[in-house]
Structure formats: structure tokens, C-alpha cells
Amino acid sequence: MLDGLDGRDITPEVDDGSLLTMDNVIPCSCDSPTLQNIENMANCWQKGWIRERESENKWDHAYEKLLKGAQEKGRRETIIFLNECSAHASEGRELLESIQDVVHTNCPHCRERLKYDIIILHDLLVCIVSEVKFFEVKVANSKTT
Numbered sequence: 001m002l003d004g005l006d007g008r009d010i011t012p013e014v015d016d017g018s019l020l021t022m023d024n025v026i027p028c029s030c031d032s033p034t035l036q037n038i039e040n041m042a043n044c045w046q047k048g049w050i051r052e053r054e055s056e057n058k059w060d061h062a063y064e065k066l067l068k069g070a071q072e073k074g075r076r077e078t079i080i081f082l083n084e085c086s087a088h089a090s091e092g093r094e095l096l097e098s099i100q101d102v103v104h105t106n107c108p109h110c111r112e113r114l115k116y117d118i119i120i121l122h123d124l125l126v127c128i129v130s131e132v133k134f135f136e137v138k139v140a141n142s143k144t145t
Helices: 035-045 056-073 075-103 108-116 118-144
Strands: none
Touching: 035 075, 035 118, 056 075, 056 118, 075 108, 075 118, 108 118
């Protein structure tokens, strides 16, 4: 729901004869998170230096700097850092599975709402997949060197 400058609801309503409108006035009976909820979880999940989105080219520099700092502290810190990166990638995979659950839902309310959330879906997939693959590749390469 979008709020105008004066706080009023300015979310457009669709009057296409369907039972549902953008207001989502019909409650959903399933326990699936909405894409908005997943987007909020993804924003919390993202690494701060990645969230800045200056350029994906800078991700590599930031990662290498953090890895080097861990390596300077010793093998134990390096292992901890790499394990944290692996865990971060796994958490991202869980977010992707949540998105998959939303997309493959049988709930008619959620399917209708998904029609209006396609842009959020695209943005979530791009941001999460990019970050997950980045960490998976980096961790795999760091463990083989």
C-alpha cells in the first residue's frame, strides 16, 4: 500500500471484475510470506558493502580486503570468515526457495497478488542470485587456493 504525502492511501484499485483489488481486502489463508516480506528479509540479509550497489566490480575488492584481513589474523580467522560467507550464501538460497514457494503457490489470493508484484520479483531475483553466486564462487575459489 502506497502512502501519499499527506499519509492517505494512494494505491490504485483495479476494477476488472475480479474479486481482488490492489488493496488486498480479502485475507489470505496460507502462511506464505509475501514478496514484500521476502524483500525486507533480503534487505536485512545483504552485506552492507554489497547493499551500497556502487558497482558489482567493487564487491570483489571489498571481499578480497576482508579475506586478507582474516588471513592476516591466521588460519582460524580465515576459516571462520569463509564459513560465514558460506552461511551467507546458504541463507540467500533459502530466500530464493521462499520466492519459489510464493511463485508456485496454489493459493488464489497469493497468485492474484503476484500479478502486481512482478517487478519486486524480478528485482529480488537479480539481487539475491547475484550475491549468492558471488559468495559461492569466492568461497569455492578461496578453499582451493
